[in-house]
Amino acid sequence: MSTVTLQHETDTEWRQPAKGTVAMITLIIAESAIFTIFVVAYLYYIGRDVHGPTPKQVLEIPWANSVCLLSSSLFIMLAEHAIAHGKMAAFKLWWAVTFLLGLIFLVGTGVEWKKLIFEDHLTISTNLFGTTYYSLVGLHAFHVIVGLLLMLVVLVLALLGFVEKKHAERVKTLALYWHFVDVVWIVVFTVVYVVGR
Amino acid sequence: MTITKKRKATQGNFLTSTQELNCATIAAHRNTRPVKSSTSIRGSLAGLALLVGHQAVALAESPTSIFSTLSTPAHETNSIGLFVVIICTAIFAVVAALLGYAFWRFRAGNSDEHEPAQVFGSMQIELSWTIIPVLIVVVLFLATARTLFSIQDAPKPANALNITAVGHQYWWEYHYPEYGIVTANELHIPVATGNGGRVTYIKLTSADVIHSFWVPQLGGKTDMLPNRVNEMWWDPQKAGVYVGQCGQYCGAQHAKMLLRVYVDTPEQFAAWVAGQRKQQTELVADVVDSTSEAVNPSVGQKVFEQQSCINCHAVQGTVANGRFGPDLTHLMSRDTLGAGAIQNTPENLKAWVEDPQQFKPGCLMPAMHLTNKQNLQITAYLQTLK
């Protein structure tokens, strides 16, 4: 066989999506499937307990918490915007605010659980409500923790001055994850505190 | 608890009375499909299919063959099944013939160096082999849906016999609320045809894990789930004994969770019911001491009642009221022991009481480690439970 070229004249620029973004989107698809199963289980078991306590008796709507978490999505957008334009000081500020709001949410959940466990004596093994509640809310909280840890790493690196404009793409990917965590909270909130109560 | 099989009386061609049901089932038995206004093509196809099916399976004579059907649900299931088999066989014949032809006709010669003409596709062809399968699917689906609704949503005749069957790890418990009967493993029901015939409706549930109730000649299986009640019906057309077994893996002895259904004539059934309603009474013991040498039923009863047998077994009319194992009140009216594991003979009974694990390793009745004497005494007692 002769030496033949494997090249074709392609004038058009060869562009494909960034692999980080694709990976994050696919991860989010998988995570959504996991959450769906837990949500379905929660909805299915509403009101099927053989004994109490029931959600109505013990759950209080975590308004403040939810506001913190949801607003953090706005701040992380500001941060994304800032780094895309190379405004590193603004980036650090908004990033830190996002982190703090997430942290407040997490602490809020902790407080709520403390009350449920020690005052209402609701644990994961008490009844179906306990089982489904702690696993669904816990699964979400776990995602918040992962998000916070990742954000903390970025924050530290940023404060040490290692994060630059060229990292905007990666910051965006991480922000995508955080938006997902927020959207999931909307679902969890609706299911647990609106439908389930 | 939820009852899942909703009944709808709205479908016009559903049968509404036992009378009709009986006619229907007799007719169905005769020409192998239920009386319904169905297209004659399907009818004759199903008939043909039945024939082929019978031929194919006649090779192996089996009491559990799904083709030798004896009740309406089984017939209907069978006809739809064979209808689908015919269509699938036709599809297979066509596609396999094309494949075979291509394999043979287009094999490469030895000397031929040229590449064949490169064909990349054709829109028309793609469309045709999309549309034809869609049409086939529509036909198959409509046929299935008809059978499905007619079995699952059939209206319940007023005089139907109601039974509750409870699956336990490796044995079956039956309640006849109408008669106050509780029994185990061997189910008695009346034939549905003729004078005094009744259709049987069975509510199914489970005491532990999932089981499935299956007697192929009478109908398809329905699962028994803890915390839930399913329902199914049979209208057997011929008296006789039909066998089946548990259809869902349920643990160590799933294989020996066998099932026997006695379809009785109305007279036989009435006699059986009368027998089952008899209460056992405490026998008056000559000797109360259980270590006595005497082997007689009354001593046996005391031994039985002093052992933990009564924690698990009930004998109506006596102190024995355990619910974990089969009700033994009329043990002797049963042909088998341990859900069909062995024949109910005096030797087997004694051997079972000595160590059920030798027949059904892993079953939930432990070997009781009694003396030979005690076993003899208990066996003597159990044999009075007629």
Added chain:
Amino acid sequence: MGSQTYPVAGGLQTETAPSRHGYLEEIHSWIVTVDHKKLGIMYIVYALLFLVIGGLEAILMRIQLAAPGLHFLEPQTFNRMFTMHGTTMVFLVGMMILFGFGNYLVPLMIGARDMAFPRLNAFSFWMSALAGILLYFSFIGGNGLAGTGTAPDMGWFAYAPLTEKAFSPGHTTDYWTIALLANGIGSIGTSINILATVFCMRTKGMTLMRMPMLPWLYATMSFLTLLAISPLTAAQAMLMIDRYLGGHFFDTQAGGSAILWAHFFWIFGHPEVYVLVLPAFGMASEIIPVFSRKAIFGYPAMVAASVSIGFISLGVWAHHMFTIGLTSYGNAFFTLSTMLVGVPTGIKLFNWLATLWGGKIQYRPPMMFAAAYLIQFLIAGLTGIMLSVSAWDWQLHNSYFVVAHFHYVLVGAIVFMLFSALYYWYPKMTGRMLDEKLAKWHFWLFLIGFHLTFDLMHIPGLLGMPRWIYTYEADRGWGTLNLLISIGGVIQGIAVLIFVYNMVHSYFKGELAGPDPWDAWTLEWATASPPPSYNFATDPVVGSRRPLWDLKHPDDPDSAFE
């Protein structure tokens, strides 16, 4: 002459003997590798090992079932055997070997140098591999040492509440659960990786519609894996919560539901079987054209059919639950959706047929297996259609008819296609050809064994023989059939032994393959066999679906038509 040349012709292909550094170093290099080719081969070897183990378990079951009332295996041992057999075959053989081929082939076929995330790739492999170790450790760890043999015994779909602590004490179920969790994490990782590779790493000129069929099917399969394995992971997590934290998800005593597990499992389980079959479709779509010497027929239709199989299969799961007490509307819906899968599947089959049509079919080993695959998949699909008739399924469900159906797909279609693929790509992976004479023995023996076993297996099903029974009554008329079925199993075993011998023998003694032994058209054949670690000396640039056809037929290139 262009700047980038056909690497083979460019003289890169040098027949250097493998350098003789110490084997410890060699092993070390495999353990720390992040090279997609090495990982791919490790997946495949690992899976073949488990194929033999899972096959042996099947043979043990078959001996026990060869006649009524045998006492070869204890009841519990038998139950463990089918649980381990099913779990092993699906997760450790099926998933692993398919991901192995995916790892090896996808980057090569799209002209990439590696997967998108090489380290994630290694991590996924080792997670999946851990699953096998965890699962088989249960034999010793399940309830303590000394032959107590406490592998899990609740069936591969582990219906609740049999898996709850009350009915399955000890740790057997726990090993099963964490093994599948580990395997699931590995699978999700690999799927993400394959998707990112397919979408972001294609070489210049390879638009999605120029991609070979195999990467397309792997992309669909990966997508399905994300949506299917995740529910399994969630359900397994719930089971662990029940077993370790006292939760009640599937605890029927506390109001929990047995049906919920069934739904969750089959929401995973049904797409899972398509996850297993889609890569086989991909392999068929590469191999059949090459040995028919024709381009694949109806490429766009093939792509569309694959993707729609993926979508439809997400909505059919309850056809495994027709007897569980769904409403009549539920049963009707799942009958319809299940039957609809037949349409895109039919499109695929007919397009393969059209590819053969007018070709010049060369019956080399890969094509022999592929031909058998076509017929067998047809039959398997049609028995699937029979099962989807819910009313009839009330009889057939959990009978040996179902066992016959799914082995027809899993063995008759998938395993046959895997053998085909191994014959086809083994030269690429090792640089040597497999022996054709042994291949013929392997093929015919396996074919005979397969048909003896699984054709006959339909009949006891129709005669009322349920699955999962360690023994059966003599009066049922199942005895002779079961004996023949068991004999068929042993014949399959002998065939597999021949194949294993062939693989080992040819690795050292096989004829040298050269870069392109089959005169094929996709990019993996444009580099040396085995390919260098960087795959391509220069990044290839493609102008059609069959870049090597264009090279070999400069007068009649595909690119002229696209």
